[in-house]
Amino acid sequence: MLLPSDILSSVEFNSTKNSILVECKFVNREKSLNTNLVLDTGATTTIISWYLSNSLGLEPALSKEAVPFFTASGKIEAPLVRVEEVWVGSVVVKKLEVIVHDLPQESGVIGLLGLNFLRNFEVKLDFRKGRITLNKWRK
Amino acid sequence: MKLEEVKRKYKDQWVLAEVLKEDVKMHKPESLRVIKASKNRSEMEEAMKKTKVKHLAVYYTGEVPKKGYALAF
Numbered sequence: 001m002l003l004p005s006d007i008l009s010s011v012e013f014n015s016t017k018n019s020i021l022v023e024c025k026f027v028n029r030e031k032s033l034n035t036n037l038v039l040d041t042g043a044t045t046t047i048i049s050w051y052l053s054n055s056l057g058l059e060p061a062l063s064k065e066a067v068p069f070f071t072a073s074g075k076i077e078a079p080l081v082r083v084e085e086v087w088v089g090s091v092v093v094k095k096l097e098v099i100v101h102d103l104p105q106e107s108g109v110i111g112l113l114g115l116n117f118l119r120n121f122e123v124k125l126d127f128r129k130g131r132i133t134l135n136k137w138r139k
Numbered sequence: 140m141k142l143e144e145v146k147r148k149y150k151d152q153w154v155l156a157e158v159l160k161e162d163v164k165m166h167k168p169e170s171l172r173v174i175k176a177s178k179n180r181s182e183m184e185e186a187m188k189k190t191k192v193k194h195l196a197v198y199y200t201g202e203v204p205k206k207g208y209a210l211a212f
Contacts, residue, residue, distance in 0.1 A: 009165075011165070017202070017203070018203075018204055018209075018210070019203050019204060019210055021203060023166075023167050025166040025167075030193060031193045031194070031195070032158070032193070032194045032195070033194075033195045033196065033197065034158060034161075034166075034167070034168050034195070034196040034197075035196065035197045035198060036198060036199075036203075038203065038210070040212065042212070043212065047212075051183075051184040051187050051188075051197075052197065054187075054188070055187050055188075055190075055195060071212055072211045072212055087166040088166075089165050089166065089167075090164055090165055090166070103212065105179075105180040105181075106205070106208075107203070107204060107208075107210060108199040108201050108202070108203040108204065108205065109199075109203055109204075109210070109212075110197060110198075110199060112212060
């Protein structure tokens with residue numbers, strides 16, 4: 001059983017829609033950017049677009065790390081950068097690695113919140129209430 | 140302007156906004172000033188390159204995915 005003190009953050013999502021959009025806040029070099037990412041447990045790493053990463057001063061074009069990764073349309077390579085803080089509600093993951101890659105404009109998707117963020121928590125998705133709860137790991 | 144108002148006023152657009160006030164506990168914008176709204180993402184990206192604002196927000200205000208489409212990445 002979870003105690004109230006174990007619940008770190010509880011955020012809303014619209015469970016009637018065909019994707020789970022999560023409000024995220026990125027902080028880097030004294031700049032911040034709020035946006036909605038699609039929660040994707042099939043994405044190994046969080047993905048943000050080039051325009052977001054440039055506005056946060058992440059300079060993906062100068063990144064020495066490139067990651068080959070598989071998308072639905074094949075294998076590609078993209079820069080890997082580290083964001084100082086990524087917030088979802090009241091929880092934060094610091095120095096999160098993110099892949100910089102533009103998803104198609106027609107999709108309306110700005111980025112993906114992937115496993116490297118989610119694995120820091122016990123994640124509960126409640127489709128009835130439309131809530132994502134991020135809890136402390138139980139020992 | 141609240142986020143819900145922005146979504147209503149600029150429906151199905153890419154919106155770049157300045158965060159004027161936020162819920163400091165939940166890290167969610169409470170008040171926004173729209174800098175650019177466009178159906179074309181590249182126009183919003185251009186505005187993003189030019190702005191000196193430090194606390195930004197970017198949203199796509201349409202359906203994700205669009206009606207009749209499926210998503211797989």
